[in-house]
Amino acid sequence: MASPVVETRGLGKVFRDFWGRPRVHALKGLDLGVEPGEVFGLLGPNGSGKSTTIKILLGLLHPTAGFAKVLGGSPREVKLKARIGYLPEESNFYPHLSAEETLSFFGSIFALPTQVIRRRTDELIHLVGLEGARRRLVGEFSKGMLRRIGLAQALINDPELLILDEPTAGLDPIGNREVKNLLVDLKRRGKTVLISSHLLADIEEVCDKVAILHEGQLRAFGAVDRLLADDQRTQITTRRLSPGTIEAVRALLDEREGADLKVEVGMPSTRLEEFFVRTVTSAKNEPAAGGKAQP
Amino acid sequence: MRAVLAVARLLLAEMRGRRTWIPGVLIVAIAFFAPLFGERTGTGSLRERYHLCVTYGIGLPAFLINLLMITVAASMARDIENRRIQALVTKPIAPWQIVLGLFGCLLLVSGLLSMVIFTMFSARVAELRDPGGRVADPVQLSIRRLLVPRAQLGPEPKTIDPGLVAAMVESMRSESQGVHEVRRAELEKRALKVLRSLQLRPGEAADFVFRGLQETSAIERDGLLLRFVVHSLKPWEVGRVSLQWEAGEGSAEMQVRSNLVPHGVPAEVLLPGSVVGKDGTLRLRARNVEAADSGVTVILNPERVHALPPQGSFFASEVAALWLVVSRSALLLAVALFASSLFRFVTAVFLALFVYVSALASGFLRETFELFQGDSHLGGLSEQVAGWASRFGALALSFLPDLSRLDPLDRLALGRVIGPGELVVETAWIAAESAVLLALGGLTLRRRELGKP
Ligand SMILES: Nc1ncnc2c1ncn2[C@@H]1O[C@H](COP(=O)(O)OP(=O)(O)OP(=O)(O)O)[C@@H](O)[C@H]1O
Ligand SMILES: [Mg+2]
Numbered sequence: 001m002a003s004p005v006v007e008t009r010g011l012g013k014v015f016r017d018f019w020g021r022p023r024v025h026a027l028k029g030l031d032l033g034v035e036p037g038e039v040f041g042l043l044g045p046n047g048s049g050k051s052t053t054i055k056i057l058l059g060l061l062h063p064t065a066g067f068a069k070v071l072g073g074s075p076r077e078v079k080l081k082a083r084i085g086y087l088p089e090e091s092n093f094y095p096h097l098s099a100e101e102t103l104s105f106f107g108s109i110f111a112l113p114t115q116v117i118r119r120r121t122d123e124l125i126h127l128v129g130l131e132g133a134r135r136r137l138v139g140e141f142s143k144g145m146l147r148r149i150g151l152a153q154a155l156i157n158d159p160e161l162l163i164l165d166e167p168t169a170g171l172d173p174i175g176n177r178e179v180k181n182l183l184v185d186l187k188r189r190g191k192t193v194l195i196s197s198h199l200l201a202d203i204e205e206v207c208d209k210v211a212i213l214h215e216g217q218l219r220a221f222g223a224v225d226r227l228l229a230d231d232q233r234t235q236i237t238t239r240r241l242s243p244g245t246i247e248a249v250r251a252l253l254d255e256r257e258g259a260d261l262k263v264e265v266g267m268p269s270t271r272l273e274e275f276f277v278r279t280v281t282s283a284k285n286e287p288a289a290g291g292k293a294q295p
Numbered sequence: 296m297r298a299v300l301a302v303a304r305l306l307l308a309e310m311r312g313r314r315t316w317i318p319g320v321l322i323v324a325i326a327f328f329a330p331l332f333g334e335r336t337g338t339g340s341l342r343e344r345y346h347l348c349v350t351y352g353i354g355l356p357a358f359l360i361n362l363l364m365i366t367v368a369a370s371m372a373r374d375i376e377n378r379r380i381q382a383l384v385t386k387p388i389a390p391w392q393i394v395l396g397l398f399g400c401l402l403l404v405s406g407l408l409s410m411v412i413f414t415m416f417s418a419r420v421a422e423l424r425d426p427g428g429r430v431a432d433p434v435q436l437s438i439r440r441l442l443v444p445r446a447q448l449g450p451e452p453k454t455i456d457p458g459l460v461a462a463m464v465e466s467m468r469s470e471s472q473g474v475h476e477v478r479r480a481e482l483e484k485r486a487l488k489v490l491r492s493l494q495l496r497p498g499e500a501a502d503f504v505f506r507g508l509q510e511t512s513a514i515e516r517d518g519l520l521l522r523f524v525v526h527s528l529k530p531w532e533v534g535r536v537s538l539q540w541e542a543g544e545g546s547a548e549m550q551v552r553s554n555l556v557p558h559g560v561p562a563e564v565l566l567p568g569s570v571v572g573k574d575g576t577l578r579l580r581a582r583n584v585e586a587a588d589s590g591v592t593v594i595l596n597p598e599r600v601h602a603l604p605p606q607g608s609f610f611a612s613e614v615a616a617l618w619l620v621v622s623r624s625a626l627l628l629a630v631a632l633f634a635s636s637l638f639r640f641v642t643a644v645f646l647a648l649f650v651y652v653s654a655l656a657s658g659f660l661r662e663t664f665e666l667f668q669g670d671s672h673l674g675g676l677s678e679q680v681a682g683w684a685s686r687f688g689a690l691a692l693s694f695l696p697d698l699s700r701l702d703p704l705d706r707l708a709l710g711r712v713i714g715p716g717e718l719v720v721e722t723a724w725i726a727a728e729s730a731v732l733l734a735l736g737g738l739t740l741r742r743r744e745l746g747k748p
Contacts, residue, residue, distance in 0.1 A: 015747075055746035056746075058385045058746075059384075059385070060381055060384070060385065060744065060745050060746030061744050061746040061747065062744055076741075078387055078388065078389045079387060080387075081385060081386055081387040081388075082386075082387040084385065086382070086385045088378070088381045088382055088385075090378055090381075092377055092378050092379040092381070092382070093379065093382060094305065094308070094309065094379065095312070096308055096309050096311065096312020096313065097305070097308055097312075101308065105301055105304075105305055106382070106386060108297055108298070108300075108301040109297075109298045109301050109302075109383070109386040109387070109388050110386060110387060111297045111298060111387075137312070139312075150382075153382060157386075
């Protein structure tokens with residue numbers, strides 16, 4: 001098997017204040033691995049350490065324990081950055097450049113030939129749907145438009161590894177769908193993608209593997225279908241049933257399986273969403289349970 | 296290289312977008328109009344008007360350019376604060392390339408602005424016709440003259456017998472015994488200072504020789520400026536000392552007020568051009584012409600007696616001054632970039648300004664600190680504190696750039712040459728200091744966690 005594109009071992013991060021006193025233990029002994037060609041979802045509630053992990057992988061933060069490797073090298077290696085695309089959590093770009101200028105600026109940082117920059121700029125502006133705003137200043141952009149230009153700049157070098165921190169935050173449903181299509185397309189082209197998101201339905205659809213963080217610890221880690229394949233439970237999904245029918249089914253189940261059988265009745269949620277909520281809730285109930293990954 | 300250029304272009308676009316050209320235009324307008332207003336209020340002698348042009352046409356605008364450039368350079372700190380830099384540093388660009396790109400762009404802009412201002416200044420001087428008769432030389436000649444070695448400033452330092460120093464230190468020690476403790480190094484420094492100086496009792500005279508004053512034609516026309524500092528042995532008793540300079544057949548007599556502190560202010564006397572010999576040698580005699588019974592001893596440090604040759608050519612000096620002004624901007628930019636790699640915007644701007652101002656005043660500060668260190672025998676807590684603070688200040692100052700070493704605008708205003716040797720030494724200093732600061736800035740940026748504001 002090829003060596004992992006992203007690898008962390010015992011990764012820890014303690015944020016300290018001005019006087020060096022520890023403030024926040026944002027990451028505690030995190031072990032992750034992303035294989036080539038995978039679309040990897042990093043999940044977790046707010047403040048669980050997703051962005052911290054991503055920033056460490058990009059050399060924007062330095063780990064206080066363990067190590068991280070990206071594309072086989074240290075995250076702080078400048079050369080490696082040529083093969084990485086990154087969409088930061090916050091869309092802060094140069095407000096006095098137009099969309100076009102932003103892309104060609106980042107293109108020239110990669111020292112791409114001028115024609116390539118021009119071609120990619122056109123393609124990416126089309127891809128993220130900013131044709132109408134290509135000459136407008138980024139400073140005037142709406143939140144979603146900023147997200148779009150951010151996505152475009154992350155793709156300017158046609159990266160091997162794409163790291164997206166909440167790419168869909170602030171996007172309209174169409175933008176959402178477009179991002180999903182983009183991810184599918186990138187996956188088809190053999191790119192590796194690391195994505196953090198709260199939109200679990202989307203993650204479930206496109207990700208091969210997910211990791212769920214809670215308070216800086218890994219709570220679940222593995223292939224999506226394997227995590228969700230839970231042979232202890234059975235779910236039956238149909239169109240909406242009348243209360244009478246539900247009662248009849250309950251009675252039948254009681255009769256066949258015994259009265260102590262727990263039956264939940266409700267609207268269907270996506271499977272990952274349910275899994276996520278279950279994982280996080282149990283993590284909250286049993287804090288500091290070692291934080292080790294489920295296989 | 297392309298990445299560096301891209302960063303430079305980005306900054307240009309940013310400056311355009313932030314309307315940084317407005318202060319630029321304002322600075323140019325100040326350079327143009329301020330000397331005119333000054334002229335109306337001044338008495339209007341040619342020399343005064345020339346001085347006004349230098350002060351308000353170049354001095355003030357150059358100061359403002361530096362302020363502006365420091366602020367723009369420190370915007371790197373703002374980019375770090377609002378996390379805008381994250382998208383950039385996660386691209387294949389090394390921090391030193393970012394720093395270099397910003398530096399290059401700002402240096403270019405401040406160079407262009409300075410050039411505009413100096414060009415306006417030349418036009419103004421040409422309009423004045425004859426600021427001391429120094430304008431008419433063609434450029435060709437001025438470049439040749441820039442390469443001609445100039446007179447040395449001051450005679451060679453006296454050689455001092457180490458035995459004499461030791462004896463003097465011993466005697467000072469025994470004198471101060473029981474009064475207060477003075478460090479030996481301090482005493483040595485004082486002894487050297489006294490021994491290096493000439494002590495002229497009433498009627499006594501000392502001889503000075505200056506060689507290599509080659510621009511005899513210019514000296515003949517404009518005369519020769521002599522600059523020196525006098526002290527009196529008992530400044531608290533006499534406010535003035537009378538010193539007469541004698542040269543050749545003619546003599547230039549003048550009276551100089553001695554200030555009451557042991558560190559005098561420079562006094563100037565204009566010698567007629569005819570005093571310089573054909574071989575470029577000038578022999579001068581300084582005589583204490585106080586009344587024989589006054590007992591006033593004049594102290595004259597030969598290292599601080601300078602024969603200042605007049606400017607050979609206005610344009611050569613202007614180019615040299617422009618060069619120095621721009622290289623000083625470079626140094627300040629490096630300071631600002633370094634500060635903003637380490638601190639937040641406001642702090643970075645403040646620190647850069649602090650360095651700028653103390654660098655400008657470092658000559659004055661140095662002397663003040665020396666004074667306090669030397670005279671700590673006054674006792675008392677505040678004196679003690681001042682002594683310690685001065686020691687610390689002197690130490691801190693040795694790390695700061697010294698812009699008072701050579702003041703290009705002062706030279707220009709006085710019509711004095713900036714020698715090629717001085718120019719090279721100063722440029723080399725500035726280049727070294729800036730390079731160190733830029734490298735430190737790059738290094739800091741590399742080590743810093745740019746993922747947090
Ligand atoms: N610069 C910082 N200084 C101090 N603490 C920080 C800093 N950055 C992050 N933290 C803390 O680290 C923890 C993890 O933050 P992080 O941004 O990684 O969360 P996240 O999973 O990305 O959350 P979200 O879903 O809200 O984006 C939080 O408790 C946060 O307060
Ligand atoms: Mg986050």
